[in-house]
Amino acid sequence: MLFQDLLCDEALKQQLIGMVQEKRISHAQLFLSSPGAHAFAVAIAYAQYLSCENPSESDSCGECSSCLMYEKLTHPDLHLIFPNTTTKTVSKDPDSELLAAPFREFVLENNYHIDIDNWIAYCEAGNKQLTINNRDCSNILRHNSTRSYSGGYKVFILWCADRLYHTAAPKLLKTLEEPEPNTLFILITEEYEKILSTILSRTQLVKIPPIHKETIAKQLIIDFNISEQRAQDIANISEGDYRRARSLVQDQALLNENLSYFLTFFSSVVALAQKRASDQIKYNEVTEMIRELGNQGRERSKSFLKYMLQSFRNILMLNVGNKEGVITTARELKEFEAFQSYVTVRNSGKILDECNKAIYHIERNVSYNLVFNDLYFTLSQLVTS
Ligand SMILES: [Zn+2]
Structure with missing residues (x-):
């Protein structure tokens, strides 16, 4: 991965290139990524530049033997550790080494736009918990104590470091604090609050910001x-998350379905709140919608709830007259305008809390019916208050 092919902004590239050129590489770094901000690709580009035999001022050469091995993610001094x-x-006895080949295929097939849910699906792991486990940590310690193959840097990339198993993490602390020379640890996460404080205190934070809308639109066209x-429409609603943008392009039907579900659900909530007649409340349509969502599984319900969260934020923006802050397609904008008096500064905090609570319950396997019905009746109380 070359810096020139990254979607992140120039400032971040310059920050990373500067660290290498000025030889001030902190040996343990935590890449805190905005959702879908390509953090794994950024980490690889950084590590590749550090190992390149003939780097320029601004990028790896892309041609030396190190770069060629990096392109296939097979450099012997590059150690990839990931939930398994x-x-x-x-x-x-699974560990990242045993699953290295499928993981590399997964990354390359997805052009580095990877997330944990896709990886779980790729492994066909179903409901199993994926963790970075004790064996992974033992492997890290073993490689850390041996010489590098090329004589240059050894790089350990821990993708989804938030999944470091709690009994495994302590093994790494001493190594993170006092690694062997010419060793770089890059821990990647999108979930800062799940990283153990003992790890936080031993790593330097590098923030990977959301990708610019213009960059997303350009890349989608390519x-x-x-x-x-x-x-542009899709870039507008993907909130700097290229992974999401890609899936939205691939699934225009999903976009339409989300909007249609939202209109069914929230129109009914508003009608109930206003105590309108039952033929206007159309509760049976809501029941049918919940049933359809439930049939599509937990992830689908979660993704709809996230869409709902974003829709309420948009409606709030319309309510406070901040049209600039609205992240939406032209069609959604037209529909949302009809709801703008129902989501206000006064009730929006609670409405968003309720949606987040519903996501939390769906993640913990509470029944769809219960979660959506609770949300339905709570929202009908909130939009009137
Ligand atoms: Zn090179």
């Missing part, structure tokens, strides 16, 4: 050959 579990091919208008 037993799979069809690894039936016991990757999917879609119209400029559609690329």
Whole structure:
């Protein structure tokens, strides 16, 4: 991965390049990524630049033997550690080394736009918990104590470091504090609050900001050959998350379905709040919608609830007259305007809390019916207060 192919902004690239050029590389860094901000690619570009035999002022050469191995993620001094579990091919004692080949395929197939849910699906892991486990940590310690293959830096990239198993983490603390020379640890996470404080205190924080809308739109046109208008529409609603933008392009139907579900649900909430007649409340349509969502599984319900959260934020922006702050397509904007008097500065905090609570319950396998019905009746109270 070359810096020139990253979607992140120039300031971040310069920050990383500067660290290498000025030889002030902190040996343990925590890459805190905004959702879908390509953090794994950023980490690889940084590590590749550090190992390149012929780097320029602004990038790796892309041609030396180190770069060629980095391109395939097979450099022997690059150690990839990621959440894992037993799979069809690894039936016991799994670790990142045993699953290295499928992981590399997964990353390259997805052009580095990876997330934990896709990885779980790729492993066909179902409901199993994926963790960075004790064996992974033992492997790290073993590699840390041996010489590097190339004579240069050894790089350990821990993707989804928030999944470091609690009994495994203490093993790493001393190494993070006093690593062997020429060793770099990059821990990547999108969930800062789940990183153990003992790890936080031993790592330097590098923030990976959301990707610019313009960059997302441009990249969508390159990757999917879609119209400029559609690329901009999707860039507008993807909130700097290229992974999300990609899935939105791939699934226009999902966008339409989300909006349609939202209109069914919230129109009914508002009608109930205003004590309108039951033929206007159309509660049976809501019940049908909940049933359809439930049939599509936990992840689908979660993604709809996230859409709902974003929609309420948008409606609030309209309510306070901040049209600039609205992140939406033209069609949604038109629909949301009809709701702008129902989401206000006074009730929006509670409405968003309720949506987050629903996501939390869906994640913990509470029944769809219960979660959505609770949300439905609570919201009908909130929009009147
Ligand atoms: Zn090179």
